[in-house]
Amino acid sequence: MAISRRTFLLTGLxxxxxxxxxxxxxxxxxxxxxxxxxxxxxxxxxxxxxxVTPDNRIIFQLHKAEMGQGIMTGLIxxxxxxxxxxxxxxxxxxxxxxxxxLNPLFHLQITNASSSMVTCYQPMREAAATVRLLLLTxxxxxxxxxxxxxxxxxxxxxxANSGKKAPCxxxxxIARGLPLPEKPAFKSPDQYRFVGRYNxxxxxxxxxxxxxxxxxxxxxxxxxxxxVVRCPHFGGRLKNxxxxxxxxxxxxxxxxxxxxxxxxxxxxxxxxxxxAADTLDIEWDAGALKGVSSQSIASDQRAALDALEAENxxxxxxxxxxxxxxxxxxxxxPMEPMNATVAIDGDKVDLWVSxxxxxxxxxxxxxxxxxxxxRVTVHGCYLGGGFGRRVIADVAADAxxxxxxxxxxxxxxxxxxxxxxxxHDAYRQAVTSRLYAELDGAVVKTWRYCVAGDxxxxxxxxxxxxxIFPPAMPDSEVEKIARKKMESDEKNLERIDEPLYQLxxxxxxxxxxxxxxxxxxxxxxxxxxxTFFLESFMDExxxxxxxxSLAFRLKHLAPDSVESKLLKLAAAKAQWxxxxxxxxxxxxxxKIKGALLAAVAEVSVRGTxxxxxxxxxxxxxxxxxxxxxxxxxxxxGIVWGLSACLHDQITIADGKVEQSNFHxxxxxxxxxxxxxxxxxxxxxRSPVGVGESAVGLVAPAIGNAVFKATGKRLRSLPLKM
Amino acid sequence: xxxxxxxxxxxxxxxxxxxxxxxALREELQLTGAKFGCGVGLCGACMVHLDGVPVRxxxxxxxxxxxxxxxxxxxxxxxxxxxxxxxxxxxxVAQCGYCQSGQIMSAAALVAANPQPSDKDIEAAMSGNLxxxxxxxxxxxxxHSAAKAHASGEKS
Ligand code: FES
Ligand code: FES
Numbered sequence: 001m002a003i004s005r006r007t008f009l010l011t012g013l014x015x016x017x018x019x020x021x022x023x024x025x026x027x028x029x030x031x032x033x034x035x036x037x038x039x040x041x042x043x044x045x046x047x048x049x050x051x052v053t054p055d056n057r058i059i060f061q062l063h064k065a066e067m068g069q070g071i072m073t074g075l076i077x078x079x080x081x082x083x084x085x086x087x088x089x090x091x092x093x094x095x096x097x098x099x100x101x102l103n104p105l106f107h108l109q110i111t112n113a114s115s116s117m118v119t120c121y122q123p124m125r126e127a128a129a130t131v132r133l134l135l136l137t138x139x140x141x142x143x144x145x146x147x148x149x150x151x152x153x154x155x156x157x158x159x160a161n162s163g164k165k166a167p168c169x170x171x172x173x174i175a176r177g178l179p180l181p182e183k184p185a186f187k188s189p190d191q192y193r194f195v196g197r198y199n200x201x202x203x204x205x206x207x208x209x210x211x212x213x214x215x216x217x218x219x220x221x222x223x224x225x226x227x228v229v230r231c232p233h234f235g236g237r238l239k240n241x242x243x244x245x246x247x248x249x250x251x252x253x254x255x256x257x258x259x260x261x262x263x264x265x266x267x268x269x270x271x272x273x274x275x276a277a278d279t280l281d282i283e284w285d286a287g288a289l290k291g292v293s294s295q296s297i298a299s300d301q302r303a304a305l306d307a308l309e310a311e312n313x314x315x316x317x318x319x320x321x322x323x324x325x326x327x328x329x330x331x332x333x334p335m336e337p338m339n340a341t342v343a344i345d346g347d348k349v350d351l352w353v354s355x356x357x358x359x360x361x362x363x364x365x366x367x368x369x370x371x372x373x374x375r376v377t378v379h380g381c382y383l384g385g386g387f388g389r390r391v392i393a394d395v396a397a398d399a400x401x402x403x404x405x406x407x408x409x410x411x412x413x414x415x416x417x418x419x420x421x422x423x424h425d426a427y428r429q430a431v432t433s434r435l436y437a438e439l440d441g442a443v444v445k446t447w448r449y450c451v452a453g454d455x456x457x458x459x460x461x462x463x464x465x466x467x468i469f470p471p472a473m474p475d476s477e478v479e480k481i482a483r484k485k486m487e488s489d490e491k492n493l494e495r496i497d498e499p500l501y502q503l504x505x506x507x508x509x510x511x512x513x514x515x516x517x518x519x520x521x522x523x524x525x526x527x528x529x530x531t532f533f534l535e536s537f538m539d540e541x542x543x544x545x546x547x548x549s550l551a552f553r554l555k556h557l558a559p560d561s562v563e564s565k566l567l568k569l570a571a572a573k574a575q576w577x578x579x580x581x582x583x584x585x586x587x588x589x590x591k592i593k594g595a596l597l598a599a600v601a602e603v604s605v606r607g608t609x610x611x612x613x614x615x616x617x618x619x620x621x622x623x624x625x626x627x628x629x630x631x632x633x634x635x636x637g638i639v640w641g642l643s644a645c646l647h648d649q650i651t652i653a654d655g656k657v658e659q660s661n662f663h664x665x666x667x668x669x670x671x672x673x674x675x676x677x678x679x680x681x682x683x684x685r686s687p688v689g690v691g692e693s694a695v696g697l698v699a700p701a702i703g704n705a706v707f708k709a710t711g712k713r714l715r716s717l718p719l720k721m
Numbered sequence: 722x723x724x725x726x727x728x729x730x731x732x733x734x735x736x737x738x739x740x741x742x743x744x745a746l747r748e749e750l751q752l753t754g755a756k757f758g759c760g761v762g763l764c765g766a767c768m769v770h771l772d773g774v775p776v777r778x779x780x781x782x783x784x785x786x787x788x789x790x791x792x793x794x795x796x797x798x799x800x801x802x803x804x805x806x807x808x809x810x811x812x813x814v815a816q817c818g819y820c821q822s823g824q825i826m827s828a829a830a831l832v833a834a835n836p837q838p839s840d841k842d843i844e845a846a847m848s849g850n851l852x853x854x855x856x857x858x859x860x861x862x863x864x865h866s867a868a869k870a871h872a873s874g875e876k877s
Contacts, residue, residue: 067817068816068817068818068854069816070816199813200810200813201810201813201815203815203818204809204810204813204814204815204818205806205810206818207815207818207821208806208809208810208814208815208818208821208822208825209754209794209795209797209806210752210753210754210755210793210794210795210822211754211795212818213753214756214819216753216756216757217747217753219748219751219753225748250737251737269736269740269744269748269749270744270747270748270757271737271740271741271744272737272740333853334817334819334853335756335758335764335766335817335819335820335851335852335853335854336756336758336817336819337757337758382817382818383817384756384817384818384819385817385819385853385854386817387853415757417760418758418759418760418761628813629813632813632816632856632859633816635855635856635858635859636816636854636855636856637855638855639852639854639855639857640853640855642855643855661759661760661761661763662759662763662764662851663761663763667851667853668855668857669848669849669851669857670843670844670847670848670850670857670860670861671844671845671848673855673857673858675858676858
């Protein structure tokens, strides 16, 4: 257990807006621009996303992971609008890796942090407007008419005055020779045909007839399948193993260690490999986390908070409120189990993997094989869920190591079981937080927050090691940098750094208690617990001040703010204060990645069973591109949040995870999913991402309703009566 | 050798008869519509029909399917199957989509047996199918609208 602590002052609202920014590397220089991976000698390709072929096809390269959040439809809707073609007329391809595709917030080719729409909206419009203007300029030259008299619609260039028409493809050859326009004009919103209206998920058909290919579905010819048995204790090691029985089993091709904590079994079929793996007789060295449990981690966190408080020596005012909240570990558990396929052919390597970060996966494979990253080609596909989990390239590294060990020029597919997935995830961090506030009548005068838990940024630097550090860098050096980076980790303070309410000056402290349990970004990250803590605490303060909980919140918000409008709208839509008989309501507010949301939950409690009947959610996500898809993703966030606060929990005993499959890591099922109403409000703000919205909002809305129903204040996640 | 009929085609498979049907479909026949989610009958991602009855193919030994009719999502061409797929598209059900083959196979068996299911019927039939993306409310709506369309003969 390592500890590092820091305290600072928050004065007023969002005083620390610089906090939640991404990683910026010291050697941050403009990358060189190699040719596009899909470069063509005959097509119009003025940018990395769009291409028009002489036979009039428009092709879009999707550089983002489509993992359910709808970004494929979102980005194509934006380009379709500027091009004047229907989104479904555009051919969709998964892009390769290229510097043009780097996420400007993170300097990696990564789909994360609800950042795609925020960072791509403008570039996509420009990319499409450029293509359109080049085609129009080429047609204008060819026909000898002014550009301003031309338009494109549905793949055709039109000269309205003369009635002349020709397919866009006819102008590709001329357009290829034209200089790039500086500032192509965008369509004005009153001309929009698709943005704000287009409600069809483009890949839906493939996802209902079984033809959509996820990583696990891709089986190049000759593929062999491997399973990996990894030490169940974090930080443990392989001592020895006996594989005599396994080696003799049907279909088994190879058994052996792939690193110091894992044994792989290669077979012709997954099931043969799995059967053989179950017979392995392995002795593990449990390592440094032997004896570590969820309880010991929580008590380390408490002790660290005690020390922090003693050090800060803060006075406790009379009539103040001081409470402790906690949250446990969570697994991502995307529906598609972890898998990756690696084929080594001479010095050429192919990788097929469902990933949120192809360059991290490529780097991890290159590092495992000891080759240059540019030897590795990553092939795109759909992701059966990501939620942060698929930023980590552990399974890609596994596949590379097995392929190297196996040593034959055939593709090797590694498939983790659900048990592997739940026991070898990097989890949502467990934290303990203390909140304190002083009231002046019914108004919060000042408040404090301190949190103890693991550092995500520390773990992040280990995850992105293959892309940002030279391969030869010793582990000790990586470790040193990761520890240093921890100092700028504000992830455990998300939402606290922007409380939304006017609560007067705050003193915020954090202490990192490094448990050794791997932790990582989990859908909504720090918001997943801090929204619960702060919004429950607001209700506690309202109760103490004897003010109704919605009125108390509004008292601490500017009257005409978006926040108060959303709260009032949610209250109106949910008939706040008039729940059905036997039901109770709770309310909460959230801001995540620029999205603002309010929710009212309607709940009943019978014995220890919490039943959620209805959730009404009001949302401002800026200009909406695909309204119904945004609604589906918010519904998804609600169900995720419900699952997390009523069911899921990963617990640790003796340095390993106690849960193994969906019987003991239960997810919400249809029969417990509440009725959901989602209202998107009109907004002129630039569009923001919605992938993590609503997740954090659900637990406090439910917890606050439970308090009304029972008088019992729940201060731990998951919620237990 | 195990003989099975999948989506109307006869196959003779030279694998261990104890191999779960799921892996035989995916790795021997390259039918990847049925998905691996948990491997132990807890999630429904691997749902197929055996003589029209929904089964979890991860927990069904290949031998049990011998000389019987297996239908996977790729071969779901009944009128109700098609109507459900259309309703799934119209209601924007699929998000990541990974669970949806299994959801649709469960729904198709439900509506075939119970053409006008109530909310409760749907919940009872569908609660064995997990969706990590939380598409449940949409699934319910899609089943209702497909059942309605099917009954009124719009699409059948
Ligand atoms: S994979 Fe068969 S029920 Fe989960
Ligand atoms: S749509 Fe993703 S698991 Fe159901």
